[in-house]
Amino acid sequence: MKDAFIAFQRCGKHYGSHVVLEKLNASVQEGEFVTMVGTSGCGKSTFLKMLLGTETQTTGKLLFNGQPIVAEPSEDRGVVFQKYSVFPHLSVRDNVALGREFAESPLLGKLFGQKRRQALAEADQWLEAVGLAAARDKYPHELSGGMQQRLAIAQALIKHPKVLLLDEPFGALDPGIRKDMHALILKLWKENNLTIFMVTHDLQEAFYLGTRLWVFDWPQHEAQDSDQHGATITFDLPIEQRDELQASDLEFPENESPVLMEVA
């Protein structure tokens, strides 16, 4: 077996005496699309933050390409949050071009003339890819929620990250728009060789998008005093390719899903 791209080895996270996550063991290969579900407050965002580098694990190891992960956000890990991921003071184009400006202008973080035109042209390509070309001169507050998330994705992808971290990125969107976003994220994932970790509270979405589904929960016998015991990945389900399948084909009430039944 080849070395894991990302590996959690008996990883845990505590805040003081509050154990949020513990005994995380998992390895992920390049190109996987991991979807994560679990009750609210069980530590999914905390898990993403460890991957992102804004939180450091308290115990165990977190390896990225065999090395301890850099405990600070960096260009190889892009991120899209549920909201506030875009910059309100920059136009759509400038939001996307910012990543290039940071790279090419260390002192001012701003490009001028020919270099700026090149950065904007590259930004336009990414806006085209996420279907935002027509809105490139608008400001984020003029965009709908779905368009803002498209922008946040384009903004991240201009840096060609290896990993994309998504924390309930479509949680605030209408169902119809969410379907378009599913098609978009699958397309971008394939085209750009991304490894995606995505938290969602929509199990259908998790099944439809992922190649692998993780359920975060407290192991049953420890559920009583959950402050002393953290949640962990209680279920790791590979999902075979379901290209032709629509999300709506997987219809079952949230609480009666086969996975959660098995876990319970």
Next chain:
Amino acid sequence: MKRIINLRPSRPLAVALGIVPFILILMLYSWGSDLRKAENERDKLLPSFTEIQKAVDRMAFTPSKRTGEYLLWQDTKSSLKRLLLGIVIAAMVGLVVGVLTGAIPLAGSHLGALTTVVSMVPPLALLPILFIVFGLGEVSKVVLIVIGITPFLIRDLDQRTRELPQEQLVKAQTLGGSSWQIILRVVLPQVMPRLMDAIRLSLGAAWLFLIAAEAIAATDGLGYRIFLVRRYLAMDVILPYVMWITTLAFLLDWSLIRVSKMIFPWYHTAK
């Protein structure tokens, strides 16, 4: 019948309701002035409108016999120069320090305590010290304004900087931004319209410190003039001066918000 808390005045009615109090005050004043004049023709407390008009003409449109200057304009120029200089310096210091303490935790924890203590010192109590250190000239008046409003600006901008969504700062880091680049491209531009808000809030205090400093030691300025003519009970000069100062304060506030809306449309429409 709707509840009274749900009744809204129509536009013309709202305008009329807004004007009525002013007219009432003018009428009251004129009535009071007439009453006092009837009793004593040389009463100075409530000068008649003609007297006020003469005073305005003397101060604003006739060159002074002594200096050949138009006093009102001379006073306005001196006062505005001090006020604007003080505000600009305070704004720059407030912006730089506030953004640094707000964006850099290492800077914040140290300077925080200092600005908290400094902002407790009543600035007017420092005025004698300023006069001793900087003399009675322009510098101490400007410094008083700066000292008076900078602590507020620092604390406000520090707070506004901290209020920027953490998600944005994380996102900027994943886009490869260095601390400096992020402060320059993400934090600073978003704090600028908030600086305009903070300046508007501190305008009242700035005027207070300006007039206080001019009252105590100056040779011209709006504050100097009204305290000077107070000795002769010259209400006919003081009243139009106060109205003029009010107008200036209003115009300053109004132009700040106009400019802010022009330069930062994303800030005002997104709210």
